[in-house]
Amino acid sequence: MNDEQLLRYSRQMMLPEIDASGQQKLLDSRVLVIGIGGLGSIASLYLAAAGIGHLVLVDFDKVDLSNLQRQVIHATPDIGKLKVESARDYLSQVNPDTNITTIDHELDETELIKEVKVADVVVDCSDNFRTRFAINAACVKSGTPLVSGAAIRFEAQVSVYNPAHEDSPCYRCLYGTETELDQSCTANGVIAPLLGIIGSVQACEAMKLIMGIGESLEGRLLLLDVMNMDWHSARLKKDPQCPECGGRGRNDVPGQAAS
Numbered sequence: 001m002n003d004e005q006l007l008r009y010s011r012q013m014m015l016p017e018i019d020a021s022g023q024q025k026l027l028d029s030r031v032l033v034i035g036i037g038g039l040g041s042i043a044s045l046y047l048a049a050a051g052i053g054h055l056v057l058v059d060f061d062k063v064d065l066s067n068l069q070r071q072v073i074h075a076t077p078d079i080g081k082l083k084v085e086s087a088r089d090y091l092s093q094v095n096p097d098t099n100i101t102t103i104d105h106e107l108d109e110t111e112l113i114k115e116v117k118v119a120d121v122v123v124d125c126s127d128n129f130r131t132r133f134a135i136n137a138a139c140v141k142s143g144t145p146l147v148s149g150a151a152i153r154f155e156a157q158v159s160v161y162n163p164a165h166e167d168s169p170c171y172r173c174l175y176g177t178e179t180e181l182d183q184s185c186t187a188n189g190v191i192a193p194l195l196g197i198i199g200s201v202q203a204c205e206a207m208k209l210i211m212g213i214g215e216s217l218e219g220r221l222l223l224l225d226v227m228n229m230d231w232h233s234a235r236l237k238k239d240p241q242c243p244e245c246g247g248r249g250r251n252d253v254p255g256q257a258a259s
Ligand SMILES: [Zn+2]
Pocket: 169, 170, 171, 172, 173, 174, 238, 239, 242, 243, 244, 245, 246
């Protein structure tokens, strides 16, 4: 680390749990962020500012006026630009240390697995179940930890799935084969700061996973209702019938139970 980096990261490096070794892990890490909307705006911003060495941003959308209320990494002059380019331009100003790769098309299964395999952590900031299930499947196959967040209206959820651990549930354990739950902010609306809160939790969990510190949200689903400003935590168990990870590891536990 050079003098500039020592100064840039000093306020997190002075935390004994992080120190120079934690910072070095962040600088050496590669994080895949899928979706540069409301959650991805905030998650990628904190990850870049914290000194993640290599960020891979995936989104095939262009910035639209109706995005700006919540997708705060994009600004009015960015309307019409690819979201990944708009995000890269801003993040590289925030921290020129961070290498940024942009992918502006939807990844097919082979590409997705290739990207997930080389990532230390995957941060799912997508807005639909099809994409979330595909990301989860790639993470289960490659054993890469997944930080998954979702928000709609006044409610959100966030968790960590770590398929490297045998008894860790996967995202699919939570939903099984239900896909009729698909709802999007585009169709249902969302209050913007909720995305900021959940995107921040995702960035924080990704950093902790990379540095190997603290207790992650693995096995716990954190639910937030901002209308009543109420946090709730639900325990997640591996589903033996899970179409993605069922049959792997110890499958003698029930589905999902609220704590
Ligand atoms: Zn599963």
